[in-house]
Amino acid sequence: MAEVAGGEERPFRSGFVALVGRPSVGKSTLLNACYGGKIAITSPVAQTTRRRMRAVVNREGAQIVIVDTPGLHKPKDALGKELNKVALGELADVDVVALLIDATKEVGRGDEWVARHVDASRAPYKLLVVTKADVADPKTVSAQLEAASRLARFDDSLVVSARKGFNVDSFISLVSSHLPEGPRWFPDDMDVDMTDEELVAEFIREKVLLNMRQEVPHSVAVTCDQIEWMEDGHASFSATILVEREGQKAMVIGKGGRMVKRIGSEARRDVEKLLGARCYLDLQVRVQPQWRRDANEIRRLGYEADE
Template sequence: MRRVGDNDSVTSLGNTTTEGFRSGFACFIGRPNVGKSTLMNALVGSKVAITSSRPQTTRRAIRGIVHRPNAQLVVVDTPGLHKPKTLLGERLDSLVRSTLTEVDVIGFCVPADQPVGPGDKFIARELANVKKTPIIAIVTKTDIATPQQVAEQLLAVGRLGEFADIVPCSAADGFQVDLVGDLLIQRLPEGMALYPEGDLTDEPEQVMIAELVREAALEGVRDELPHSIAVVVDEMAPREGRTDLVDIYAHLYVERSSQKGIIIGHKGERLRAVGAAARKQIEALLGTRVYLDLRIKVLKDWQRDPKQLRRLGFYD
Protein backbone atom coordinates (compact mmCIF):
# COMPACT_ATOMS: atom_id res chain seq x y z
CA MET A 1 0.00 0.00 0.00
CA ARG A 2 1.75 3.17 -1.13
CA ARG A 3 1.55 6.02 1.32
CA VAL A 4 1.01 9.36 -0.33
CA GLY A 5 4.18 11.30 0.23
CA ASP A 6 6.56 8.32 0.43
CA ASN A 7 8.54 9.73 -2.50
CA ASP A 8 7.16 13.29 -2.54
CA SER A 9 8.14 16.44 -0.72
CA VAL A 10 6.18 17.51 2.30
CA THR A 11 5.13 20.70 0.50
CA SER A 12 3.24 18.64 -2.08
CA LEU A 13 0.65 18.06 0.65
CA GLY A 14 0.43 21.71 1.50
CA ASN A 15 1.60 21.33 5.08
CA THR A 16 4.38 20.16 7.32
CA THR A 17 4.21 17.81 10.23
CA THR A 18 5.16 18.60 13.78
CA GLU A 19 7.07 16.34 16.09
CA GLY A 20 4.82 13.63 17.48
CA PHE A 21 2.40 13.67 14.55
CA ARG A 22 1.13 10.17 13.77
CA SER A 23 -0.15 8.84 10.48
CA GLY A 24 -0.94 5.46 9.03
CA PHE A 25 -3.51 2.88 8.05
CA ALA A 26 -6.07 0.91 10.01
CA CYS A 27 -8.53 -1.62 8.67
CA PHE A 28 -11.81 -2.94 9.99
CA ILE A 29 -12.42 -6.65 9.68
CA GLY A 30 -15.43 -8.69 10.69
CA ARG A 31 -18.08 -10.95 9.30
CA PRO A 32 -20.66 -9.37 6.99
CA ASN A 33 -23.08 -6.78 8.35
CA VAL A 34 -21.41 -6.00 11.67
CA GLY A 35 -21.30 -2.22 11.09
CA LYS A 36 -17.79 -1.72 9.67
CA SER A 37 -18.82 0.80 7.00
CA THR A 38 -21.09 2.72 9.37
CA LEU A 39 -18.27 2.97 11.91
CA MET A 40 -15.83 4.22 9.27
CA ASN A 41 -18.31 6.88 8.13
CA ALA A 42 -18.77 7.98 11.74
CA LEU A 43 -15.02 8.31 12.27
CA VAL A 44 -14.55 10.27 9.05
CA GLY A 45 -17.58 12.42 9.80
CA SER A 46 -18.97 11.99 6.31
CA LYS A 47 -20.43 9.24 4.15
CA VAL A 48 -17.59 7.68 2.18
CA ALA A 49 -18.86 4.08 2.16
CA ILE A 50 -22.35 2.83 1.41
CA THR A 51 -24.27 1.00 4.08
CA SER A 52 -27.11 -1.48 3.96
CA SER A 53 -28.82 -4.06 6.14
CA ARG A 54 -27.83 -6.57 3.47
CA PRO A 55 -24.72 -8.67 4.23
CA GLN A 56 -21.66 -8.27 1.99
CA THR A 57 -22.57 -4.77 0.87
CA THR A 58 -18.92 -3.67 0.78
CA ARG A 59 -17.07 -5.00 -2.26
CA ARG A 60 -13.95 -2.86 -2.29
CA ALA A 61 -11.30 -1.71 0.14
CA ILE A 62 -12.68 1.80 0.70
CA ARG A 63 -10.38 4.33 2.36
CA GLY A 64 -11.75 7.00 4.68
CA ILE A 65 -9.45 9.71 6.00
CA VAL A 66 -9.72 10.94 9.59
CA HIS A 67 -8.01 14.28 10.28
CA ARG A 68 -6.87 15.17 13.78
CA PRO A 69 -4.60 18.07 14.86
CA ASN A 70 -1.92 15.56 15.85
CA ALA A 71 -2.67 12.68 13.49
CA GLN A 72 -4.08 11.44 10.23
CA LEU A 73 -5.76 8.04 10.31
CA VAL A 74 -6.63 6.28 7.06
CA VAL A 75 -9.33 3.69 7.72
CA VAL A 76 -9.67 0.87 5.20
CA ASP A 77 -13.14 -0.64 5.20
CA THR A 78 -12.96 -4.20 3.89
CA PRO A 79 -15.64 -6.62 2.68
CA GLY A 80 -16.96 -9.01 5.30
CA LEU A 81 -14.82 -12.11 5.59
CA HIS A 82 -16.95 -15.15 4.81
CA LYS A 83 -16.92 -18.58 3.22
CA PRO A 84 -17.01 -17.73 -0.49
CA LYS A 85 -19.45 -19.39 -2.86
CA THR A 86 -18.44 -17.57 -6.06
CA LEU A 87 -15.30 -16.33 -7.79
CA LEU A 88 -16.26 -12.81 -6.69
CA GLY A 89 -16.45 -14.04 -3.08
CA GLU A 90 -13.01 -15.61 -3.39
CA ARG A 91 -11.56 -12.35 -4.68
CA LEU A 92 -13.18 -10.34 -1.91
CA ASP A 93 -11.75 -12.67 0.74
CA SER A 94 -8.34 -12.39 -0.91
CA LEU A 95 -8.66 -8.61 -0.78
CA VAL A 96 -9.36 -8.74 2.94
CA ARG A 97 -6.36 -10.95 3.66
CA SER A 98 -3.98 -8.81 1.60
CA THR A 99 -5.21 -5.67 3.40
CA LEU A 100 -4.37 -7.23 6.77
CA THR A 101 -0.71 -7.38 5.77
CA GLU A 102 -0.56 -3.71 4.72
CA VAL A 103 -1.98 -1.79 7.68
CA ASP A 104 -0.53 -0.54 10.96
CA VAL A 105 -3.43 -1.58 13.19
CA ILE A 106 -6.51 -3.80 12.82
CA GLY A 107 -10.00 -3.25 14.23
CA PHE A 108 -11.87 -6.53 14.71
CA CYS A 109 -15.61 -5.73 14.75
CA VAL A 110 -18.14 -7.92 16.57
CA PRO A 111 -21.75 -6.75 17.07
CA ALA A 112 -23.08 -6.38 20.62
CA ASP A 113 -26.58 -7.62 19.82
CA GLN A 114 -25.66 -11.08 18.52
CA PRO A 115 -23.90 -13.97 20.27
CA VAL A 116 -20.35 -14.72 19.17
CA GLY A 117 -20.75 -17.21 16.36
CA PRO A 118 -18.72 -19.42 14.02
CA GLY A 119 -17.95 -16.49 11.71
CA ASP A 120 -16.44 -14.45 14.54
CA LYS A 121 -14.41 -17.43 15.74
CA PHE A 122 -13.18 -18.08 12.20
CA ILE A 123 -11.94 -14.49 11.88
CA ALA A 124 -10.33 -14.63 15.32
CA ARG A 125 -8.36 -17.69 14.18
CA GLU A 126 -7.29 -15.82 11.05
CA LEU A 127 -6.16 -12.86 13.14
CA ALA A 128 -4.14 -15.15 15.41
CA ASN A 129 -1.82 -15.61 12.44
CA VAL A 130 -1.18 -11.86 12.24
CA LYS A 131 1.77 -11.70 14.57
CA LYS A 132 3.17 -8.15 14.43
CA THR A 133 0.14 -5.94 13.87
CA PRO A 134 -1.78 -4.76 16.97
CA ILE A 135 -5.47 -5.73 17.00
CA ILE A 136 -8.22 -3.80 18.76
CA ALA A 137 -11.49 -5.65 19.32
CA ILE A 138 -14.49 -3.36 18.77
CA VAL A 139 -17.92 -4.36 20.05
CA THR A 140 -20.26 -2.47 17.71
CA LYS A 141 -23.98 -1.62 17.71
CA THR A 142 -24.25 -1.06 21.45
CA ASP A 143 -27.26 1.18 20.78
CA ILE A 144 -29.40 -1.87 19.96
CA ALA A 145 -28.14 -4.06 22.82
CA THR A 146 -28.90 -4.04 26.52
CA PRO A 147 -26.14 -3.14 29.01
CA GLN A 148 -26.08 -6.79 30.06
CA GLN A 149 -25.65 -7.93 26.45
CA VAL A 150 -22.78 -5.49 26.00
CA ALA A 151 -21.05 -6.66 29.17
CA GLU A 152 -21.45 -10.32 28.21
CA GLN A 153 -20.20 -9.63 24.70
CA LEU A 154 -17.09 -7.87 25.97
CA LEU A 155 -16.27 -10.98 28.02
CA ALA A 156 -17.04 -13.30 25.08
CA VAL A 157 -14.86 -11.30 22.70
CA GLY A 158 -12.04 -11.30 25.24
CA ARG A 159 -12.06 -15.10 25.09
CA LEU A 160 -11.54 -15.07 21.31
CA GLY A 161 -7.90 -14.04 21.44
CA GLU A 162 -5.26 -11.60 22.61
CA PHE A 163 -6.14 -7.99 21.82
CA ALA A 164 -4.39 -4.70 22.49
CA ASP A 165 -7.72 -3.24 23.62
CA ILE A 166 -11.40 -4.16 23.72
CA VAL A 167 -13.85 -1.28 23.36
CA PRO A 168 -17.64 -1.02 22.95
CA CYS A 169 -19.07 1.65 20.67
CA SER A 170 -22.05 2.71 18.59
CA ALA A 171 -21.62 4.46 15.27
CA ALA A 172 -25.36 5.18 15.22
CA ASP A 173 -25.39 7.42 18.30
CA GLY A 174 -21.68 8.28 18.46
CA PHE A 175 -20.99 6.40 21.69
CA GLN A 176 -17.19 6.11 22.09
CA VAL A 177 -16.52 6.57 18.36
CA ASP A 178 -13.82 9.14 19.18
CA LEU A 179 -12.31 6.68 21.66
CA VAL A 180 -12.07 4.06 18.90
CA GLY A 181 -10.22 6.66 16.81
CA ASP A 182 -7.90 7.46 19.72
CA LEU A 183 -7.03 3.79 20.27
CA LEU A 184 -6.29 3.26 16.60
CA ILE A 185 -4.18 6.41 16.34
CA GLN A 186 -2.11 5.41 19.38
CA ARG A 187 -0.86 2.42 17.37
CA LEU A 188 0.20 4.44 14.30
CA PRO A 189 3.84 5.29 13.61
CA GLU A 190 5.07 8.86 13.69
CA GLY A 191 5.18 10.45 10.26
CA MET A 192 3.84 13.19 8.06
CA ALA A 193 0.30 13.45 6.71
CA LEU A 194 -0.49 11.02 3.91
CA TYR A 195 -3.29 13.01 2.27
CA PRO A 196 -4.03 16.74 1.91
CA GLU A 197 -6.10 18.41 4.62
CA GLY A 198 -9.78 18.18 3.74
CA ASP A 199 -9.60 14.94 1.72
CA LEU A 200 -12.07 12.42 3.11
CA THR A 201 -11.41 9.52 0.71
CA ASP A 202 -9.31 8.67 -2.32
CA GLU A 203 -12.17 6.92 -4.12
CA PRO A 204 -12.80 8.30 -7.65
CA GLU A 205 -16.10 10.15 -7.96
CA GLN A 206 -17.43 7.74 -10.57
CA VAL A 207 -16.82 4.76 -8.27
CA MET A 208 -18.56 6.53 -5.39
CA ILE A 209 -21.51 7.38 -7.63
CA ALA A 210 -21.80 3.76 -8.78
CA GLU A 211 -21.81 2.67 -5.15
CA LEU A 212 -24.56 5.15 -4.27
CA VAL A 213 -26.70 3.76 -7.08
CA ARG A 214 -26.06 0.22 -5.83
CA GLU A 215 -26.98 1.26 -2.28
CA ALA A 216 -30.32 2.62 -3.52
CA ALA A 217 -30.93 -0.55 -5.53
CA LEU A 218 -30.28 -2.76 -2.48
CA GLU A 219 -33.11 -1.32 -0.45
CA GLY A 220 -36.18 -3.55 -0.30
CA VAL A 221 -35.04 -6.24 -2.73
CA ARG A 222 -35.31 -9.98 -2.24
CA ASP A 223 -32.64 -11.85 -0.32
CA GLU A 224 -31.15 -13.56 -3.36
CA LEU A 225 -30.78 -10.37 -5.41
CA PRO A 226 -28.28 -8.09 -3.57
CA HIS A 227 -25.18 -10.10 -4.46
CA SER A 228 -26.23 -10.14 -8.12
CA ILE A 229 -26.29 -6.33 -8.52
CA ALA A 230 -23.30 -4.44 -9.90
CA VAL A 231 -23.22 -0.85 -11.12
CA VAL A 232 -20.88 0.87 -13.59
CA VAL A 233 -20.92 4.57 -14.49
CA ASP A 234 -20.41 4.69 -18.25
CA GLU A 235 -20.33 8.45 -18.75
CA MET A 236 -20.29 11.52 -16.57
CA ALA A 237 -19.88 15.13 -17.71
CA PRO A 238 -21.34 18.62 -17.22
CA ARG A 239 -24.15 19.27 -19.67
CA GLU A 240 -23.05 21.42 -22.58
CA GLY A 241 -23.84 25.06 -21.95
CA ARG A 242 -24.77 24.43 -18.30
CA THR A 243 -22.64 24.93 -15.22
CA ASP A 244 -25.26 23.69 -12.76
CA LEU A 245 -26.10 20.26 -14.18
CA VAL A 246 -24.11 17.03 -14.55
CA ASP A 247 -25.31 14.22 -16.82
CA ILE A 248 -24.59 10.70 -15.53
CA TYR A 249 -25.26 7.52 -17.49
CA ALA A 250 -24.93 4.24 -15.63
CA HIS A 251 -25.76 0.54 -16.04
CA LEU A 252 -27.08 -1.78 -13.36
CA TYR A 253 -26.01 -5.35 -14.07
CA VAL A 254 -27.86 -8.43 -12.83
CA GLU A 255 -27.39 -12.12 -13.52
CA ARG A 256 -30.83 -13.21 -14.74
CA SER A 257 -33.77 -11.75 -16.66
CA SER A 258 -36.08 -12.33 -13.68
CA GLN A 259 -33.81 -10.11 -11.57
CA LYS A 260 -34.07 -7.37 -14.18
CA GLY A 261 -37.83 -7.41 -13.70
CA ILE A 262 -37.43 -7.06 -9.93
CA ILE A 263 -35.25 -3.98 -10.31
CA ILE A 264 -37.61 -2.37 -12.82
CA GLY A 265 -40.73 -3.11 -10.79
CA HIS A 266 -44.35 -2.65 -11.80
CA LYS A 267 -44.46 -0.19 -14.72
CA GLY A 268 -40.94 0.94 -13.88
CA GLU A 269 -41.89 2.24 -10.44
CA ARG A 270 -39.02 0.58 -8.57
CA LEU A 271 -36.35 1.76 -11.02
CA ARG A 272 -37.67 5.32 -10.77
CA ALA A 273 -37.51 5.09 -6.98
CA VAL A 274 -33.92 3.82 -7.15
CA GLY A 275 -32.99 6.69 -9.46
CA ALA A 276 -34.62 9.30 -7.22
CA ALA A 277 -32.93 8.00 -4.07
CA ALA A 278 -29.54 7.72 -5.75
CA ARG A 279 -29.81 11.14 -7.39
CA LYS A 280 -30.41 12.81 -4.03
CA GLN A 281 -27.24 11.25 -2.59
CA ILE A 282 -25.19 12.01 -5.71
CA GLU A 283 -26.25 15.65 -5.72
CA ALA A 284 -25.14 15.92 -2.09
CA LEU A 285 -21.80 14.36 -3.04
CA LEU A 286 -21.16 16.57 -6.07
CA GLY A 287 -22.81 19.74 -4.82
CA THR A 288 -24.72 20.24 -8.05
CA ARG A 289 -27.88 19.15 -9.81
CA VAL A 290 -27.73 15.78 -11.55
CA TYR A 291 -29.51 14.11 -14.44
CA LEU A 292 -29.22 10.36 -13.82
CA ASP A 293 -29.94 7.87 -16.60
CA LEU A 294 -30.08 4.25 -15.38
CA ARG A 295 -30.22 1.24 -17.66
CA ILE A 296 -30.35 -2.44 -16.71
CA LYS A 297 -28.46 -5.23 -18.43
CA VAL A 298 -28.23 -8.97 -17.81
CA LEU A 299 -24.75 -10.48 -17.53
CA LYS A 300 -25.38 -14.16 -16.91
CA ASP A 301 -23.57 -15.46 -13.80
CA TRP A 302 -21.14 -12.53 -13.79
CA GLN A 303 -20.01 -13.35 -10.23
CA ARG A 304 -18.46 -16.58 -11.54
CA ASP A 305 -17.05 -15.28 -14.85
CA PRO A 306 -13.46 -13.92 -14.74
CA LYS A 307 -13.98 -11.91 -17.92
CA GLN A 308 -17.12 -10.22 -16.62
CA LEU A 309 -15.55 -9.59 -13.21
CA ARG A 310 -12.72 -7.69 -14.91
CA ARG A 311 -15.25 -5.77 -16.97
CA LEU A 312 -17.04 -4.71 -13.80
CA GLY A 313 -13.82 -3.67 -12.07
CA PHE A 314 -13.15 -6.73 -9.89
CA TYR A 315 -9.60 -7.59 -10.83
CA ASP A 316 -7.45 -10.56 -9.84
Protein backbone atom coordinates (compact mmCIF):
# COMPACT_ATOMS: atom_id res chain seq x y z
CA MET A 1 0.00 0.00 0.00
CA ALA A 2 1.39 3.39 -0.96
CA GLU A 3 0.83 6.87 0.45
CA VAL A 4 1.24 10.12 -1.43
CA ALA A 5 3.78 12.68 -0.24
CA GLY A 6 4.74 15.69 -2.31
CA GLY A 7 3.11 14.19 -5.38
CA GLU A 8 5.24 11.06 -5.18
CA GLU A 9 4.11 7.67 -4.03
CA ARG A 10 6.16 6.02 -1.34
CA PRO A 11 5.66 2.64 0.28
CA PHE A 12 3.93 2.26 3.61
CA ARG A 13 6.19 0.52 6.11
CA SER A 14 5.06 -1.52 9.07
CA GLY A 15 6.52 -4.11 11.38
CA PHE A 16 7.63 -5.18 14.81
CA VAL A 17 10.50 -3.84 16.91
CA ALA A 18 11.61 -5.84 19.98
CA LEU A 19 13.31 -4.07 22.88
CA VAL A 20 15.56 -6.54 24.72
CA GLY A 21 18.20 -6.31 27.40
CA ARG A 22 19.05 -6.93 31.02
CA PRO A 23 16.60 -5.85 33.77
CA SER A 24 16.31 -2.11 34.48
CA VAL A 25 18.07 -0.90 31.31
CA GLY A 26 15.13 1.35 30.35
CA LYS A 27 13.07 -0.71 27.90
CA SER A 28 9.69 0.33 29.29
CA THR A 29 10.80 3.96 29.66
CA LEU A 30 11.82 4.03 25.99
CA LEU A 31 8.54 2.44 24.96
CA ASN A 32 6.60 5.10 26.89
CA ALA A 33 8.68 7.86 25.29
CA CYS A 34 8.00 6.51 21.80
CA TYR A 35 4.32 6.08 22.57
CA GLY A 36 4.10 9.62 23.93
CA GLY A 37 2.54 8.75 27.28
CA LYS A 38 2.49 6.19 30.05
CA ILE A 39 1.41 2.76 28.90
CA ALA A 40 4.11 0.50 30.37
CA ILE A 41 4.89 0.47 34.07
CA THR A 42 8.35 1.42 35.32
CA SER A 43 10.18 1.20 38.64
CA PRO A 44 13.73 0.86 39.99
CA VAL A 45 12.97 -2.77 40.88
CA ALA A 46 14.53 -5.37 38.58
CA GLN A 47 12.07 -7.48 36.54
CA THR A 48 9.30 -4.89 36.73
CA THR A 49 8.11 -6.00 33.28
CA ARG A 50 6.49 -9.43 33.39
CA ARG A 51 4.22 -9.34 30.35
CA ARG A 52 5.17 -8.80 26.78
CA MET A 53 3.51 -5.58 25.68
CA ARG A 54 3.00 -4.31 22.15
CA ALA A 55 2.48 -0.57 21.77
CA VAL A 56 1.51 0.89 18.41
CA VAL A 57 3.26 4.04 17.21
CA ASN A 58 1.73 5.55 14.08
CA ARG A 59 3.75 7.95 11.96
CA GLU A 60 3.24 9.32 8.47
CA GLY A 61 4.00 6.44 6.15
CA ALA A 62 4.66 3.92 8.90
CA GLN A 63 3.21 1.89 11.74
CA ILE A 64 5.77 0.72 14.30
CA VAL A 65 4.73 -1.98 16.75
CA ILE A 66 7.17 -1.75 19.66
CA VAL A 67 7.43 -4.87 21.80
CA ASP A 68 8.53 -4.41 25.41
CA THR A 69 9.95 -7.59 26.95
CA PRO A 70 10.91 -8.76 30.45
CA GLY A 71 14.54 -8.18 31.38
CA LEU A 72 16.75 -11.18 30.68
CA HIS A 73 18.35 -12.48 33.85
CA LYS A 74 19.57 -15.59 35.68
CA PRO A 75 16.29 -17.15 36.85
CA LYS A 76 15.80 -18.25 40.46
CA ASP A 77 12.34 -19.79 40.10
CA ALA A 78 9.73 -20.94 37.59
CA LEU A 79 8.53 -17.37 37.06
CA GLY A 80 12.04 -16.21 36.13
CA LYS A 81 12.43 -19.05 33.65
CA GLU A 82 9.10 -18.21 32.06
CA LEU A 83 9.95 -14.49 31.78
CA ASN A 84 13.20 -15.37 29.99
CA LYS A 85 11.24 -17.54 27.57
CA VAL A 86 8.86 -14.62 26.91
CA ALA A 87 11.73 -12.26 26.12
CA LEU A 88 13.77 -14.68 23.99
CA GLY A 89 10.64 -15.76 22.12
CA GLU A 90 10.27 -12.23 20.72
CA LEU A 91 13.62 -12.51 18.93
CA ALA A 92 12.25 -15.19 16.63
CA ASP A 93 9.80 -13.19 14.54
CA VAL A 94 10.44 -9.44 14.53
CA ASP A 95 11.78 -7.07 11.92
CA VAL A 96 14.06 -5.11 14.23
CA VAL A 97 15.85 -6.09 17.43
CA ALA A 98 17.08 -3.26 19.62
CA LEU A 99 19.54 -4.30 22.34
CA LEU A 100 19.47 -1.79 25.19
CA ILE A 101 22.57 -1.22 27.31
CA ASP A 102 22.57 0.97 30.44
CA ALA A 103 25.13 3.77 30.10
CA THR A 104 25.62 3.88 33.87
CA LYS A 105 26.56 0.22 34.38
CA GLU A 106 29.68 -1.49 33.06
CA VAL A 107 29.06 -4.01 30.30
CA GLY A 108 29.18 -7.47 31.88
CA ARG A 109 28.61 -11.14 31.30
CA GLY A 110 24.84 -10.73 31.47
CA ASP A 111 24.96 -8.26 28.58
CA GLU A 112 27.23 -10.64 26.67
CA TRP A 113 24.73 -13.47 27.16
CA VAL A 114 21.83 -11.35 25.88
CA ALA A 115 23.94 -10.13 22.93
CA ARG A 116 24.64 -13.70 21.83
CA HIS A 117 20.91 -14.27 21.49
CA VAL A 118 20.57 -11.00 19.56
CA ASP A 119 23.41 -12.08 17.28
CA ALA A 120 21.65 -15.38 16.59
CA SER A 121 18.32 -13.69 15.86
CA ARG A 122 17.00 -13.80 12.29
CA ALA A 123 15.84 -10.17 12.53
CA PRO A 124 17.00 -8.29 9.39
CA TYR A 125 18.06 -5.19 11.36
CA LYS A 126 19.85 -5.07 14.70
CA LEU A 127 20.32 -1.84 16.60
CA LEU A 128 22.46 -1.11 19.65
CA VAL A 129 20.88 1.46 21.97
CA VAL A 130 22.80 2.94 24.88
CA THR A 131 20.27 4.33 27.34
CA LYS A 132 20.21 6.80 30.26
CA ALA A 133 22.55 9.27 28.58
CA ASP A 134 21.17 12.00 30.85
CA VAL A 135 22.70 10.45 33.98
CA ALA A 136 26.12 9.51 32.56
CA ASP A 137 28.87 11.89 31.50
CA PRO A 138 29.83 11.98 27.78
CA LYS A 139 33.12 10.14 28.38
CA THR A 140 31.32 7.25 30.10
CA VAL A 141 28.67 7.10 27.37
CA SER A 142 31.34 6.97 24.67
CA ALA A 143 33.23 4.19 26.46
CA GLN A 144 30.02 2.24 26.98
CA LEU A 145 29.08 2.57 23.33
CA GLU A 146 32.49 1.29 22.26
CA ALA A 147 32.40 -1.66 24.67
CA ALA A 148 28.83 -2.62 23.79
CA SER A 149 29.45 -2.43 20.04
CA ARG A 150 31.81 -5.39 20.37
CA LEU A 151 29.13 -7.64 21.84
CA ALA A 152 27.42 -8.50 18.55
CA ARG A 153 27.12 -7.56 14.90
CA PHE A 154 24.98 -4.44 14.89
CA ASP A 155 23.76 -2.54 11.83
CA ASP A 156 23.60 0.79 13.71
CA SER A 157 24.00 2.28 17.16
CA LEU A 158 22.26 5.12 18.97
CA VAL A 159 22.55 6.91 22.30
CA VAL A 160 19.27 7.95 23.92
CA SER A 161 17.76 9.46 27.03
CA ALA A 162 14.13 8.40 27.07
CA ARG A 163 13.36 10.49 30.16
CA LYS A 164 14.67 13.66 28.53
CA GLY A 165 13.41 12.80 25.05
CA PHE A 166 16.93 12.84 23.63
CA ASN A 167 17.11 10.93 20.33
CA VAL A 168 13.70 9.31 20.84
CA ASP A 169 12.48 10.69 17.50
CA SER A 170 15.73 9.53 15.94
CA PHE A 171 15.08 6.03 17.29
CA ILE A 172 11.58 6.01 15.78
CA SER A 173 12.82 7.30 12.41
CA LEU A 174 15.70 4.85 12.31
CA VAL A 175 13.68 1.73 13.05
CA SER A 176 10.75 2.75 10.84
CA SER A 177 13.09 3.24 7.88
CA HIS A 178 14.18 -0.39 8.23
CA LEU A 179 10.72 -1.91 8.46
CA PRO A 180 9.41 -3.82 5.44
CA GLU A 181 6.64 -2.59 3.21
CA GLY A 182 3.36 -3.84 4.60
CA PRO A 183 -0.16 -3.14 5.89
CA ARG A 184 -1.32 -1.56 9.09
CA TRP A 185 -1.28 -4.44 11.56
CA PHE A 186 -3.48 -2.58 14.03
CA PRO A 187 -6.30 -0.04 13.51
CA ASP A 188 -5.52 3.62 14.21
CA ASP A 189 -7.55 3.64 17.43
CA MET A 190 -5.71 0.66 18.95
CA ASP A 191 -2.57 1.66 20.83
CA VAL A 192 -1.74 -1.41 22.92
CA ASP A 193 -2.50 -5.14 22.80
CA MET A 194 -3.47 -5.44 26.47
CA THR A 195 -6.97 -5.35 27.93
CA ASP A 196 -8.15 -2.71 30.39
CA GLU A 197 -8.06 -5.37 33.12
CA GLU A 198 -4.42 -6.23 32.38
CA LEU A 199 -3.40 -2.57 32.33
CA VAL A 200 -5.16 -1.87 35.63
CA ALA A 201 -3.42 -4.85 37.24
CA GLU A 202 -0.05 -3.64 35.99
CA PHE A 203 -0.57 -0.08 37.26
CA ILE A 204 -1.49 -1.41 40.70
CA ARG A 205 1.59 -3.65 40.76
CA GLU A 206 3.77 -0.67 39.81
CA LYS A 207 2.54 1.24 42.86
CA VAL A 208 3.34 -1.75 45.06
CA LEU A 209 6.87 -1.80 43.63
CA LEU A 210 7.32 1.92 44.20
CA ASN A 211 6.01 1.88 47.77
CA MET A 212 7.39 -1.39 49.13
CA ARG A 213 10.98 -2.43 49.82
CA GLN A 214 13.12 -5.52 50.33
CA GLU A 215 11.67 -8.87 49.32
CA VAL A 216 8.02 -7.86 48.89
CA PRO A 217 8.05 -6.52 45.28
CA HIS A 218 9.30 -9.77 43.70
CA SER A 219 6.62 -11.75 45.56
CA VAL A 220 3.74 -9.59 44.37
CA ALA A 221 1.28 -10.28 41.57
CA VAL A 222 -1.97 -8.47 40.83
CA THR A 223 -5.18 -9.55 39.16
CA CYS A 224 -8.00 -7.27 38.08
CA ASP A 225 -10.99 -9.46 38.87
CA GLN A 226 -13.84 -7.32 37.58
CA ILE A 227 -14.49 -4.09 35.73
CA GLU A 228 -17.92 -2.52 35.52
CA TRP A 229 -18.84 0.59 33.57
CA MET A 230 -21.61 2.62 35.18
CA GLU A 231 -24.35 4.61 33.47
CA ASP A 232 -22.77 7.91 34.54
CA GLY A 233 -19.54 6.97 32.69
CA HIS A 234 -17.32 6.05 35.61
CA ALA A 235 -15.70 2.64 35.99
CA SER A 236 -15.58 0.38 39.03
CA PHE A 237 -12.69 -2.08 39.42
CA SER A 238 -12.12 -4.96 41.83
CA ALA A 239 -8.54 -6.19 42.09
CA THR A 240 -6.47 -8.56 44.22
CA ILE A 241 -2.85 -8.18 45.28
CA LEU A 242 -1.21 -11.58 45.75
CA VAL A 243 1.74 -12.15 48.06
CA GLU A 244 3.46 -15.31 49.25
CA ARG A 245 3.49 -14.89 53.05
CA GLU A 246 1.29 -13.51 55.81
CA GLY A 247 4.03 -11.07 56.85
CA GLN A 248 4.08 -9.61 53.34
CA LYS A 249 0.31 -9.24 53.42
CA ALA A 250 0.56 -7.22 56.62
CA MET A 251 3.20 -4.96 55.06
CA VAL A 252 1.12 -4.35 51.92
CA ILE A 253 -1.98 -3.52 53.97
CA GLY A 254 -0.02 -1.34 56.39
CA LYS A 255 -1.02 0.01 59.76
CA GLY A 256 -4.71 0.87 59.71
CA GLY A 257 -4.80 -0.02 56.00
CA ARG A 258 -2.78 3.07 55.11
CA MET A 259 -0.38 1.39 52.68
CA VAL A 260 -3.00 -0.39 50.58
CA LYS A 261 -5.04 2.84 50.50
CA ARG A 262 -1.99 4.74 49.20
CA ILE A 263 -1.34 2.07 46.57
CA GLY A 264 -4.97 2.21 45.43
CA SER A 265 -5.05 6.01 45.34
CA GLU A 266 -1.86 6.29 43.29
CA ALA A 267 -2.94 3.54 40.89
CA ARG A 268 -6.39 5.11 40.44
CA ARG A 269 -4.85 8.38 39.22
CA ASP A 270 -2.96 6.57 36.46
CA VAL A 271 -5.99 4.47 35.50
CA GLU A 272 -8.23 7.54 35.29
CA LYS A 273 -5.71 9.29 33.07
CA LEU A 274 -5.42 6.23 30.83
CA LEU A 275 -9.17 5.65 30.49
CA GLY A 276 -10.25 9.27 30.59
CA ALA A 277 -12.93 8.42 33.14
CA ARG A 278 -13.51 8.60 36.86
CA CYS A 279 -12.73 5.28 38.54
CA TYR A 280 -13.43 3.49 41.80
CA LEU A 281 -10.96 0.83 42.86
CA ASP A 282 -11.60 -1.92 45.42
CA LEU A 283 -8.35 -3.62 46.50
CA GLN A 284 -7.99 -6.89 48.40
CA VAL A 285 -4.75 -8.56 49.54
CA ARG A 286 -4.48 -12.36 49.53
CA VAL A 287 -1.74 -14.87 50.38
CA GLN A 288 -0.88 -17.43 47.69
CA PRO A 289 2.12 -19.40 49.03
CA GLN A 290 4.98 -20.08 46.60
CA TRP A 291 3.03 -18.86 43.58
CA ARG A 292 6.26 -18.02 41.72
CA ARG A 293 7.16 -21.73 41.73
CA ASP A 294 3.72 -22.90 40.62
CA ALA A 295 3.42 -23.32 36.84
CA ASN A 296 -0.39 -23.37 36.99
CA GLU A 297 -0.51 -20.14 38.99
CA ILE A 298 1.98 -18.48 36.64
CA ARG A 299 -0.23 -19.49 33.72
CA ARG A 300 -3.37 -18.21 35.45
CA LEU A 301 -1.72 -14.85 36.03
CA GLY A 302 -0.82 -14.57 32.34
CA TYR A 303 2.94 -14.62 32.78
CA GLU A 304 3.61 -17.72 30.68
CA ALA A 305 5.39 -17.63 27.32
CA ASP A 306 3.41 -18.29 24.15
CA GLU A 307 3.89 -21.77 22.79
